[in-house]
Amino acid sequence: MGELSFDGQLHPLRGILLIAIEARKQGFKGFILPKENAREAAIVDQLEIIGITNIKEAVEHSNGKISLLPCSMIPEKTSNFIKMNTE
Secondary structure (H helix, E strand, O other), rough: OOOOOOOOOOEEEHHHHHHHHHHHHOOOOEEEEEEEHHHOOOOEEEEEEEEEEEEHHHHHHHOOOOOOOOOHOOOOOOOOOOOOHHH
């Protein structure tokens, strides 16, 4: 998910937090999006968010050539996770 440029780079989206909340409500397990959006989307619990910089990373991850860690698994000094009630 993101804006793809002609050179294969991904550009960030606006409103990614609302997109992530709705994706979780709809039953999505996670998604791949631009690194600039990954931390914001990862605050929604129960979603696996992988941040990438270009389409090549997405293809190589999907083909098993590289392994990208979900954003919530990347160590950070502080992390804020929002527990969402989807009932």
